[in-house]
Amino acid sequence: MSETTGHTVLFVDDEDAILKSLFRLFRRQGYTILTAQGGEIALALLEKKEHTVSLIISDQKMPGMNGATFLEKARVICPEAMRYLLTGYSDMDAIVAAVNKGEIHRYLTKPWNDDELVLHVKWGLEQYDLIQENKKLLALTKKQNKQLYDFGRTMEKKVEDQTREVSEKNKVLEYLNKELELSLFNTVRAFAALTEMHTPHLKGHGKRVSALSVEMARKMGLPDDEITRIEIAAILHDIGTIGFSTDLLEKYRDNRCSKDEAELYRQHPQEGQSILAFINRLDDVGNLIRHHHERYDGNGYPDKLYEKEIPLGSRIIAVANAYDRVTVVDRHRKNDNQVEKLLADMPMAKECFKGEELVQQAGILFIKKNVFMEFDPDIVKVFLDVLGDKGISLARERQIQFNELKPGMILARPIYSNKGRFILPHKTMLTDDMIGKLKVIFENHEISDMFFVTPK
Numbered sequence: 001m002s003e004t005t006g007h008t009v010l011f012v013d014d015e016d017a018i019l020k021s022l023f024r025l026f027r028r029q030g031y032t033i034l035t036a037q038g039g040e041i042a043l044a045l046l047e048k049k050e051h052t053v054s055l056i057i058s059d060q061k062m063p064g065m066n067g068a069t070f071l072e073k074a075r076v077i078c079p080e081a082m083r084y085l086l087t088g089y090s091d092m093d094a095i096v097a098a099v100n101k102g103e104i105h106r107y108l109t110k111p112w113n114d115d116e117l118v119l120h121v122k123w124g125l126e127q128y129d130l131i132q133e134n135k136k137l138l139a140l141t142k143k144q145n146k147q148l149y150d151f152g153r154t155m156e157k158k159v160e161d162q163t164r165e166v167s168e169k170n171k172v173l174e175y176l177n178k179e180l181e182l183s184l185f186n187t188v189r190a191f192a193a194l195t196e197m198h199t200p201h202l203k204g205h206g207k208r209v210s211a212l213s214v215e216m217a218r219k220m221g222l223p224d225d226e227i228t229r230i231e232i233a234a235i236l237h238d239i240g241t242i243g244f245s246t247d248l249l250e251k252y253r254d255n256r257c258s259k260d261e262a263e264l265y266r267q268h269p270q271e272g273q274s275i276l277a278f279i280n281r282l283d284d285v286g287n288l289i290r291h292h293h294e295r296y297d298g299n300g301y302p303d304k305l306y307e308k309e310i311p312l313g314s315r316i317i318a319v320a321n322a323y324d325r326v327t328v329v330d331r332h333r334k335n336d337n338q339v340e341k342l343l344a345d346m347p348m349a350k351e352c353f354k355g356e357e358l359v360q361q362a363g364i365l366f367i368k369k370n371v372f373m374e375f376d377p378d379i380v381k382v383f384l385d386v387l388g389d390k391g392i393s394l395a396r397e398r399q400i401q402f403n404e405l406k407p408g409m410i411l412a413r414p415i416y417s418n419k420g421r422f423i424l425p426h427k428t429m430l431t432d433d434m435i436g437k438l439k440v441i442f443e444n445h446e447i448s449d450m451f452f453v454t455p456k
Contacts, residue, residue: 007030007031007032007054007055007125007128008031008032008033008034008051008052008053008054008055009026009031009032009033009034009053009054009055009056009057009121009125010034010035010036010042010045010046010053010055010056010057010081011023011033011034011035011036011057011058012035012036012038012039012042012056012057012058012059012062012067012070013035013037013058013059013062013086014037014038014059014062014063015037015059016037018059019035019036019037022035022057023035025114025117025118026118026121029118029121031121031125032051034051034053038062038063038064038065039058039062039064039065039066039067039069039070039073040064040065042056042058042070042074043070043073043074043077046074046077046078047077053078053081054081054082054124054125054128055081055082055083055084055121055124055125055128056071056074056078056081056082056083056084057084057086057108057121058070058071058074058083058084058085058086059086059087059110060085060086060087061087067085067086067087068085071083071085071103071104075103080128080131080132081128082105082124082125082127082128083103083104083105084104084105084106084107084108084120084124085104085106085107085108086107086108086109086110086112087107087108087109087110103278105124105127106120106124106274108120119264123243126243126245127243130242130243187279188232188235188236191236191239191275192206192207192235192236192239194239194242195236195238195239195241195242198241198242198246198249199238199241199242199246199249201249201253201329202238202241202329204328204399204450205238205324205325205328205329206234206235206236206237206238207235207399207448207450208320208324208328208399209234209235209237209317209320209321209324210231210232210234210235210320211413211450211452212320212323212324212383212386213230213231213234213313213316213317213320214227214230214231214234214416215386215413216316216319216320216379216382216383216386217230217231217313217316219382219385219386220382222312226312226313229284229285229288229313230288230313230316230317232282232285233285233288233289233292233313233314233317234316234317234320234321236272236276236285236289237269237272237288237289237292237317237321238268238272239272239275239276239289240267240268240269240270240271240272240273240274240275240289241265241268241271242275243268243271244264244265244268248261248264248265249265252265253330266293266301266302267302269289269290269291269292269293269301269302270290270302272286272289272290273286273287273289273290274286276289287311287314288311288313288314288317289314290302290303290314291303291305291310291311291314292314292317292318292321293318294306294309294310294314294318295373295374296310296315296371296372296373296374296375296376296377297372297373297374299373300374307376310376315375315376315379316379316382318374318375318379319367319375319376319379319380319383320383322366322367322370322374322375323363323364323366323367323383326362326363326366327359327360327362327363331359364384364387367380367383368380398412398452398453398454399450399451399452400451400452400453401449401450401451402438402439402442402449402451405430405435405438405451405453406430406435407430407431407432407435408429408430409429409430409453409454410427410428410429410430410453410454411424411425411426411427411428411430411451411452411453412426412452412453412454413426413452414426415438415447415451416447417441417446417447423438423441423447424438430453
């Protein structure tokens with residue numbers, strides 16, 4: 001068949017009827033389709049290397065060599081191929097083996113739904129493309145680094161002008177690689193950076209949601225380990241969007257998605273959980289991400305949990321996420337501007353508040369209007385208490401990075417270390433000496449590069 005996408009998909013099953021059914025289903029999708037009746041035949045086919053296989057889908061229950069064993073061997077031959085396990089019965093041991101040894105990326109159940117299977121294959125190939133593109137960028141940046149070294153200092157300005165875009169990508173990639181090696185928190189920050197690269201309009205959103213969620217969790221007196229899980233989940237709550245196209249994300253941002261596109265976007269909590277599923281110590285975090293779009297009245301997604309069925313951390317993140325989206329992220333969206341709608345219902349507020357403070361009041365009104373429906377009333381009460389007494393300014397608060405700190409600035413929120421240790425209270429006026437001490441802590445990777453201040 002003609003190859004219109006450049007992708008080759010290999011289906012492996014011991015039943016010829018199933019292979020024919022899969023071939024018929026995917027022959028019109030524009031892929032090169034390969035089939036093999038059993039693991040041994042499939043391995044021999046891969047060994048020939050006549051095709052660059054992008055995705056392998058294997059049945060689990062096959063005579064001789066089962067799917068988990070086949071995928072483990074296939075990973076050695078084609079390490080870059082995405083691997084799916086297709087199973088017709090509930091065999092968790094087989095699934096765990098496939099995850100641990102074959103490093104499968106997803107498992108699907110038989111009998112399958114044609115539309116869902118086509119969609120899963122599409123997502124897998126999109127992820128394959130993203131990985132290949134990332135490798136190309138890394139190779140390109142290494143080449144550009146060599147050029148930078150050869151040009152020397154005298155050519156620094158010219159090189160900077162000609163390679164600014166590549167240099168910025170190189171910095172991000174180097175940052176991600178270093179952070180992944182340091183610690184769990186650095187791994188989290190790397191994922192957050194990747195999300196922001198893919199979804200620029202969400203820049204800073206995860207950090208703001210995390211900061212507010214942590215304040216709420218501390219106000220509730222939650223244990224340190226639970227606060228840490230909430231902090232990480234809040235930073236990464238949108239990580240599931242990295243598998244979506246930029247076109248879909250732009251449509252959702254501007255509120256012009258079709259029904260099917262909106263439904264696809266609503267799968268990002270599950271996708272986020274799936275991404276974290278293979279990282280040690282982040283299982284609980286993935287569960288909080290999965291449920292941060294559940295509603296208190298049970299009309300949320302993906303599982304329509306209600307009230308206390310929703311994990312506490314997810315209920316906290318839901319409030320912080322909604323508040324930041326209304327006041328920052330969706331403030332300038334082309335359609336369905338929540339701030340404008342809310343301000344129309346606040347004639348008295350317009351007389352009492354101005355500018356940024358008025359926008360913040362609109363965000364508070366949004367949370368209050370949706371209590372008992374979207375939000376847990378107990379969490380909303382904590383949210384209002386935090387805004388009232390934890391120093392989160394409603395009028396002039398500004399988020400800056402460490403190198404922007406200047407004497408005379410006043411902390412709008414307290415500073416904590418990455419491990420939760422209290423460092424400075426809110427309303428502290430910064431001095432040269434304080435900034436110098438903070439620099440030592442920052443250079444030792446003990447505090448994040450995010451501070452909330454108000455001018456003197």
